[in-house]
Amino acid sequence: MRNPIGKKVYKIHKWCGLVAGLFIFVMGLTGAVLVFNHELEAWEHHKYWEVNNQAPVNIDKAYRTITSQYKNWEIRLQRFSDNPQETLIFSLRRPQERLMVFTHPANGQILATLDSHKTITTWLLTLHYSFHANLPGKIMVFITGLIFLISLVTGVITYRKVILKMLLFRVGFSTKTKRSFASSLHRFVGVWALLLNLLMVLTGAWISYGIMANGFIAASTPAKSAASPPIAISIDQALIKLKTQHPDFRPTYMRFPKAENQPLTINGFVSGQPFYYSQFYNAATFDAKTGAILNLKLNPAAETKTKLDSISHSIHFLEFGNWLIKLLFCFIGISAPLLSITGFLLWKWRIKNFKEGFKPQQSLRPGSRRLVSTK
Known part of the structure; x- marks a missing residue:
């Protein structure tokens, strides 16, 4: 010194x-x-995390239920899978409000609605x-x-x-x-x-x-409020089409249209991509009226700033490991x-x-x- x-x-x-x-x-x-945010969420919401069900997952029913009971909300689907026992978790958004809605995976019935701002994970x-x-x-x-x-x-x-x-x-x-x-x-x-x-x-x-x-x-x-409208296409069929045409794409997140004439966006992981790329920067967009795949944006083809956003998000939120x-x-x-x-x-x-x-x-x-x- x-x-x-x-x-x-x-x-x-x-x-x-x-x-x-x-x-x-x-x-x-x-x-x-x-x-351990995923484990924390599973522990905090264990009452609604899973249900006793063997019927096939039906996202269409759940989305119709959500749009009929929660009008003038932007809607996202933050958890879904082929597992018939896992509840579907929707994220409903307004400029100053956030709701976390759990629905039955098969019949679409709403099981619980929580204020996201009052959950442990969101508070942290x-x-x-x-x-x-x-x-x-x-x-x-x-x-x-x-x-x-x-x-x-x-x-x-x-x-x-x-x-x-x-x-x-x-x-x-x-x-x-x-x-x-x-x-x-x-x-x-x-x-x-x-x-x-x-x-x-x-x-x-x-x-x-x-x-x-x-x-x-x-x-x-x-601040402008978005309102996800009912859509003409089948969400479940859109997932099947995505899996058929792009089998390496594993869907994990959905962003529903915020208004008429906007597309349905599905995010997810892609097999073969480096682990440090985020799931939220791979995006398949669908025409919400015809069900046609409009575009498929993947991490490797993104601009430099988008790649940096993706890598930072993946590493900091630990989407791997x-x-x-x-x-x-x-x-x-x-x-x-x-x-x-x-x-x-x-x-x-x-x-x-x-x-x-x-x-x-x-x-x-x-x-x-x-x-x-x-x-």
Whole structure:
């Protein structure tokens, strides 16, 4: 730390952590929980998640029921499958309202209607992306992401001489004092979670920027309610046609027309595509009057910005992987709060020591000889 540039970098690292520490704590903790968002939803809505049914799935009946009972709503189908026991889950939208509607997979009967804003998953998502503060919160999240990115980069520069040694376990983990324990924990967590933290911060900042930009547009544009109308074609037949003509396309999400003369859009995964592409950027559009496939947009053929959106969404929302992958990314989410807490404690104890006239040992500073030793 004798290098004046190194001291400045360390100060930037320290102040970035202090300024954004609480926000990083909240975002990291909610992100760690949201890794298991599907499991969380299944647990929260277990009463309506499945039914005892063996009859074939009939989306047409469910859609007719929804459009007859919920007029002047934009309608989406967020869960469906060939499994006759899985309920269909519709997402109904207005500018300031969101409903989650569960329907019977065969007869289309409405089983439950919930306010999406009051569900655990949506509450956590809103906290994660806006701190429940609307546009100001979205701006704060974006700025926090940038500060966290700067903190990670300056941390790499500060601890660059010991990163490899720590990865090779050539640096000991000190537990002699609470300060040395916090320092060791801060360094080890920071180094071992570095690459995935950078990945999550970069993808999160990209997504956050889009959310913030859309927030500015929404704030300056009068809100317009969409109304998904009844459609003339059979949704179930459209799925059969898609499966026949494009067998590699696995549908996972539907966006119904927002008005007359608009198409039906079906999103999904495509076999053979790289895992880092999002399901929501593969789209098959159907003429809502004739049932003809109008267009098929796939990730590899998209423009650069769309590809970046797709990759960021897939990675940040973890649309791939098994339980081991989820546990790994859950650890990454927890690492951010750990870095915030240990960083704050180190700063607090350092200030206390200076007030008491105690000068911290050089060995506890980044890059010192004792820090990089194998002892």
